[in-house]
Amino acid sequence: MNELKKNKNKGFFSSPIKLSSNHLLAIEGMEKSEIQKLIERADYFANLDRHTNTKVLQGYVVLNVFFENSTRTRVSFELAARRLGAEVINISLINSSIKKGESLLDTASTLNAMRPDLLIVRHPHSGAPLLFADYLNCSIINAGDGRHEHPTQALLDALTIKRRVGYLEGLKISICGDIANSRVARSNIHLLTTMGAEVRCVAPSTLMPSNLENLGVKCFSNMKMGIKDADVVMLLRLQNERMTGTENPSEREYFKFFGLDEAKLALANPNAVIMHPGPMNRGVEIASALADDTNRSLIKTQVEMGVAVRMSIIEALNHTKNNMMKN
Numbered sequence: 001m002n003e004l005k006k007n008k009n010k011g012f013f014s015s016p017i018k019l020s021s022n023h024l025l026a027i028e029g030m031e032k033s034e035i036q037k038l039i040e041r042a043d044y045f046a047n048l049d050r051h052t053n054t055k056v057l058q059g060y061v062v063l064n065v066f067f068e069n070s071t072r073t074r075v076s077f078e079l080a081a082r083r084l085g086a087e088v089i090n091i092s093l094i095n096s097s098i099k100k101g102e103s104l105l106d107t108a109s110t111l112n113a114m115r116p117d118l119l120i121v122r123h124p125h126s127g128a129p130l131l132f133a134d135y136l137n138c139s140i141i142n143a144g145d146g147r148h149e150h151p152t153q154a155l156l157d158a159l160t161i162k163r164r165v166g167y168l169e170g171l172k173i174s175i176c177g178d179i180a181n182s183r184v185a186r187s188n189i190h191l192l193t194t195m196g197a198e199v200r201c202v203a204p205s206t207l208m209p210s211n212l213e214n215l216g217v218k219c220f221s222n223m224k225m226g227i228k229d230a231d232v233v234m235l236l237r238l239q240n241e242r243m244t245g246t247e248n249p250s251e252r253e254y255f256k257f258f259g260l261d262e263a264k265l266a267l268a269n270p271n272a273v274i275m276h277p278g279p280m281n282r283g284v285e286i287a288s289a290l291a292d293d294t295n296r297s298l299i300k301t302q303v304e305m306g307v308a309v310r311m312s313i314i315e316a317l318n319h320t321k322n323n324m325m326k327n
């Protein structure tokens with residue numbers, strides 16, 4: 001018997017989640033209870049044996065549409081959808097239609113004509129997934145749009161922290177690095193402040209967006225002060241591809257002031273854990289030995305939790321659509 005059906009009545013979080021929207025475009029504006037339910041459901045998936053039959057989405061068609069390079073996010077979405085029994089088609093549009101001059105709206109209408117159930121979109125421009133949501137009939141998941149948001153990354157980060165620490169509320173979480181160019185930082189700021197964590201942003205002043213305090217975080221240009229007593233230290237890559245020039249620091253200088261090494265980590269909570277969304281540049285934002293320190297580094301767990309979180313979201317979007325059609 002299908003494991004998901006068998007567990008249906010065992011408890012609240014072992015049932016699919018109904019969301020308030022047909023899409024997952026951003027964490028900003030999401031209700032705390034909705035975030036909580038998605039994380040709990042993902043935790044349930046993470047606890048299942050990998051061979052458990054979770055194929056409840058037979059016949060469901062997912063298009064993985066990536067206008068930017070990606071390895072872990074694309075594969076993670078594909079695995080999640082396949083574990084749910086969906087059909088997945090990967091479409092890389094990095095060198096294709098846009099180069100041939102097709103507008104984003106024409107690309108959207110072509111994809112729509114293929115009648116998918118779900119489109120997973122990564123795009124270099126902020127707002128592209130929203131545009132797809134406005135023009136297509138299917139559900140849309142934002143897999144990262146420009147500097148705007150990367151909602152599934154924030155959800156998987158939250159699940160990773162919850163499984164290690166047990167809770168999010170009241171935790172001191174320092175997000176360090178190229179905040180200005182990071183959609184991961186923005187989604188995490190929205191999620192973690194909504195969940196009641198104390199969020200600090202640490203960056204050189206050239207990579208710190210102005211007015212960030214308005215989002216309820218504390219900003220530091222001194223890393224030692226920014227990670228003092230932190231429970232979680234989350235590092236970000238220098239996203240050189242999004243920089244316009246002058247803000248680009250030398251890697252050696254950057255590591256000295258903003259790279260996580262033993263000396264700086266000693267200022268954090270003695271049990272502090274280290275996170276990084278990847279791809280990671282060893283010796284730039286993190287000392288190589290710390291990245292591999294399995295007692296403190298949760299980097300591999302983050303990748304593992306990515307699949308569980310994406311299963312929870314894909315299942316929730318299908319459940320939400322089915323419920324909307326019934327009503």
Ligand code: NCD
Pocket residue numbers: 072073144150153183184236237239277278279
């Ligand atoms: C991030 C992204 O693409 O925004 N990576 C990811 O999805 N795991 C972070 C980055 O590119 O540095």
